Amino acid sequence: MRRVIVNRVLLGAAGVVLLGVGVLVLAGGLDLYRRLGVHPPESWPLTSPDQPVVSARTRGRWVSSTWWWPTVIGGLAVLLVGMVWWLVAQLRRTGLSSIAVPTPGVSGLRLRVGARALEEALETGTAVLPEVERAGVRLVRAPGHPRLRGAVRLTPGGDPAALVEHFEDGPRADACRSLGLPELPADLRIRVLQAAPAEPRHRRTRRRRQSRVE
């Protein structure tokens, strides 16, 4: 399952629960129903500011039933296990240690290439592209197929579109060809550095900033 979807659904669920309880208590406590002239349905909870948060009637409603405590314990246990799973999913490393390489025509041979070797080859291949100041590449887990994730810093005036083309036709194509991989999608995060501003302008900027503060 995709982590981003799970995270967002569960975060949304937690948010809805907190928001719902908070708004319900606020509406009752500030007596909004009476002030706004709204008549909530009969079974609506927490309508009067004079009632306790958890009334004795609410507390005693199910406690005497035989199913209550097993249900509470079971529900809490399920919640606990689910939260452990969710937490572990966040802490799991996204990086891969190796990638499977197809071996066509050879049966019984399974070949894996270390991720670090691939990453280093791609890094050096990217770093020598024009206008690249620094480059970092990681091989990461992704649904379906491993992906490449690169962070590239361009020199001032660098051309991001040209970098994408150079990367696609250069290091990535080389890696796919030499490993015989059918696909190895990549995501690049590109930053562009700024040329050092001319000295007099810089001073002027400073002064303007100061005068604005005063």
Added chain:
Amino acid sequence: MSDLRTEAVEGSADGVADGAGSGRLRRLRAPRTVAAALVATAVLVVAGALLYDVIAVRAGQPARRWRAQIVDELATRHLDDLWVLVGAGAAALLGGWLLWLAIAPGLRRWLVLRPYGGTSAAVDRAGIGHLLADRAAALAGIDHLRIRVGRRGVRVSLAGPADPASVQRQLREELDRVGLARPLRLDVRTAGGRRAGGDAGKGPESDGAAAEGPAADAGAGPGVVG
């Protein structure tokens, strides 16, 4: 090199939605790892403590002080009690924030480039500001320049004798060179209120405030440059 390598991963593990066919615009979505870990830990602690105590009570031991106290408070404090109201307000705010985290795409500092082959890319907004500032630095007649890069548009205000229309042409050329998947609006104006024609009228639904707001709150805009 190691900082860039970690950056390559931490930016977003699942940041780019895949499965989008060629031609469809990909949308960056932050994975919300930290928020998810925090919420999971909080629920884990509360549910674990509660489960432990419920089982202990079922096994014949007395309830812990904290649980008896909480139950007592909940049973005696009325809804108009100040602490109940403060707690409810805090819960509502926290819930609304979590809901926002769940819905908002995040990763506002990155703008998506046109994909090329199997490579998709995003460039940071400050980087676009740097490119424009460097291009403008080569132009004559600009005394002072301020560039704000929003998520939908770029706002350039300049002081000096330069003609805003020609500055706009040059900057538009630079902006087109970047190759964004969704082109940015470009709005060049001088301090005196003179405004470059043509391109600026491109967006009739001119959301100038929306374009400059994100730059300010995300801190990604280059701010005062030049």
